[in-house]
Amino acid sequence: MSDATLIRGARITGGDTADILVESGVITGVGASLTAAGARVIDADGLIALPGLVDLHTHLREPGYEASETILSGSRAAAAGGYTTVFAMPNTSPVADTAGVVEQELALGEAAGYVHVQPIGAVTVGQKGERLAELGAMASSRAQVRVFSDDGFCVFDPLIMRRALEYVKAFDGVVAQHAQDPRLTEGAQMNEGIVSAELGLTGWPAVAEESIIARDVLLAEHVGSRLHVCHLSTAGSVDLIRWAKKRGIAVTAEVTPHHLLLTEDLVRGYDARYKVNPPLRRDEDVQAVREGLADGTIDIVATDHAPHPAEAKTCEWQAAANGMVGLESALRVVHTSMVETGLLGWEDVARVMSTTPARIGRLADAGTPIEVGAAASFTLYDPVPARTFGTTDLRGKSVNSPYLGRELPGEVRWTFFRGRATVVDGAVVEVVA
């Protein structure tokens, strides 16, 4: 029997309409009026075909915090959002700071089968910031780690940061920095500014992010290495990255969907779903990160999907954990914040949510355009008008989404990972067959 799938009439990356033929996990045809005897036919009229999304910043919580998420549940959430690759942050228990842990994560991702789970290695042992982890061993392991981060913590010691930047050059790796001066943010609960003063909450000042970015772009220039800045959130940070790129420094930067849409004003209700690190910022910052993403200063959108159990979120603000789930909503949030505003077209969305994150993470077989010969990893997105985002839209283990009850456009209708459907007509498949 044929394993072929014929997708009829999708708008390729939001542009011209064409059929897509998939056989044995590979795209074997893109064009008008394709035929394939015995193929399963999918009517994609009105749907936008995008290369499978690639998330450079996901927290999957396994090993160690499986009550919040597992590699399997997070993979399902990813597929629901149109993703075919997620880079898993190392703040697990044990921390992913050895070849053994990253290989275990890789294997669990393969067993789940929904997306490629690409482990990120910790920069320092136990993410404690004191001495370098086994970066070389993780790079040469079966997981072939190329991205290293202590995300959740800043690599604060400048000498350790310098050594990490120097070390990863040997295998074309990149250090993804969580830019947060820990001293300037001790006890911080939200963005520092007028709202924090009104609410009497300890502030997280923009300068705590900006001063680390300034230091690190200079270090990256000094040692001639690649630096990636995680979840950039302030107007000043955008200016610094713009300056660094103009100077020829090899820096890339990401923004999260929530920093493209939400502001600190939401904290006024003390609903801990809006508590996140870095915190939601001012409207001026949201405008600046949108412009930065539109003009290429910011390279990518990354979710910072951070699942937490109900008890860590349905409590008083000060006791609540930082973090929001984001895999299932990311494309819809980018649709409303960047496409509906005219700041990005769908080709740009494919670039910032698929092609460039794969390139930064040095994954050759992810983020590839929808063309003959490429792996059949893509998503079919229906740009339907806004409807209420609800718990049925969430497919992971945790429900700490800031969008519940909010109107968002669009719907992921189908996702294919290496030729196999992971989302079928809006529903995540139980088992990837």
Ligand SMILES: NC(=O)N[C@@H](CC(=O)O)C(=O)O
């Ligand atoms: N982004 C978040 O708000 N939370 C992250 C870690 C972190 O960056 O603090 C998490 O792992 O929960």
